[in-house]
Amino acid sequence: MSNLIKLASNELNELILNALGRLVSNGSVPSEPLPPFNIEIPADTSHGDFATNIAMVCAKPFKMPPRKIAELISEQLVLDGTMFERIEIAGPGFINFFLSRRWFSLVVQAILDKKNDYGKTDTGKGKRILLEFVSANPTGPMHIGNARGGAIGDCLASIMQYAGYYVEREFYINDAGNQIEKFATSLEVRYLQIYKDGIEMPEDAYQGEDIIMHAEEFAKAFGDKYVGLSSEERRNALVDFALPKNIKGLEDDLRKYRIEYDNWFRESILHENGDVDKIVRILKEKDCTYELEGATWFKATDFGADKDFVLVRSNGIPTYVVPDIAYHYNKLVTRNFDKAIDVLGADHHGYVPRLKSALTALGVDANKLDVVIMQMVRLMRNGEVAKLSKRSGKAITLVTLLDEISIDAARFYFNLRESNSHFEFDLDLAVEKSAQNPVYYVQYAHARICSLIDNLSASGVNIIDYDLKQFDILDKQQEIELIRHMATLPCEVDSAAKTYDPAKITKYSVELATLFHKFYDACSVKNAETEQLKQSRLALCKAVKQVLSNSLTMLKIECPRKM
């Protein structure tokens, strides 16, 4: 257990409850049920390391003024042998607690001992999570929303692993259904256009150049062999030729973006193994459907959705929702994951209640499906909305974005704001190698420490060995603040995992970098007053480097030794 915040907080909780117990038994306060109270870390450190509002929430049931209750409690608190050294009563009745200096030393020691494992927790208890993200349409290149979804999903997955969950990353390939038909049509037209005049692309076909390129390559490989064959043979051959290339392209591009999936799950599997038909059959058997104008409708409103929807069209082909239902049934029942998490764009949010209603009808606990909705990104360049790539002049894709900005910057920026907030992405700032760019700011802190350690090492100063007591002399304000913040990493990891919000970790790393830079400016290591202080500060720097590295590693962002 390296979460010293939690340890201290638990100890505090016990101290308070014991004190109250004594007050009740000696009749100082009435024996009333205890209302819920907080133990929190005050924003302002002059209010202590922890504070509780217990005296305030007890005011009403005890029919006593809050400050009076606070005084009674504090008289009963015995701090000897605890992690706390003093308390004070403040404001309307807060009780503020101050940690002993030794606690801070324990933090530094815990980091140096745990190394790469510092920050990990066992909160997830190995619960099995299936995290699906990006799942871009394999009929074309990935867009900017996929770039955000990739960064959020992948970082969330690592964070949850840090928090003790078992996580699998999954990409769902829509390799069946209508969009594949559209893909086939687009390829077919482009192919025939090579050999014949007067064939028009339908308006709703894929107009991109990638389709033309596929058709040309296909023509190069097979010539006009397929022009005279049946449309079905031609379309199948074209899709069989182009789709694997596209999927391979998605894999390659995502790998460049440092995303490795555990599973690439094909929609076509669900059609082939009969799962899609099975879903319709079960829902029919459960009497959850009705026929209207030749189509099969699902009674979604009976299961919490706002509207009924069509399962099977009047032409006999299921709508896209059915494979989706089958897919989520597969995740939660067939593969028995404890939780399925989908990262989806805001344009899909309306569909979530429908999916959940169907799962409920199938007897699956819909609460096992959580959806992280991410709002649209607005790319900005020169203070204007950027729609097109700088180099190619075409719509910005994941790939062209990474031509413009570094992978580190992309991963960091997309996780700088919480997913459910509309967010402006300043392309100019992301390429800038300066203080204004938060990712460089954090990396700079890491490089600075590396350089510092190397310099001291070159002049013969190394950490020989450390013992807990030697850290007690780190008591300057900048040192204390730095250590206090490092202590909260396990809490931040838990909180980020619980709220599905990787932005907590990017913000954490920026704050850590800030505190280090402040420390660096105020406290020289090389010219420390004593040899012992030099040693302790060097150890502190190593601890900061470790925590920075653990935070950035969680986000799969590089930790440069030099900048």
Next chain:
RNA sequence: GCGCCUUUAACUCAGUUGGAUAGAGUAACUGCCUUCUAAGCAGUAAGCCAUUGGUUCGAGUCCAAUAAGGCGCACCA
């Protein structure tokens, strides 16, 4: 018309289950390198937390209504 999201400093955003004097970064202005990386630090200035009402010891935070903006509401995916 219905649903979801957003509204906090000039700009981009934080603000932990309701708590103490609402915070960062950018831009502006002032300082700090013969001393471990100035890609840094210190300081100044900047606010009717969209508006109105409600809930209570206490509201940026919860509830209701209004306004502005974004996204959805298919026998598309």
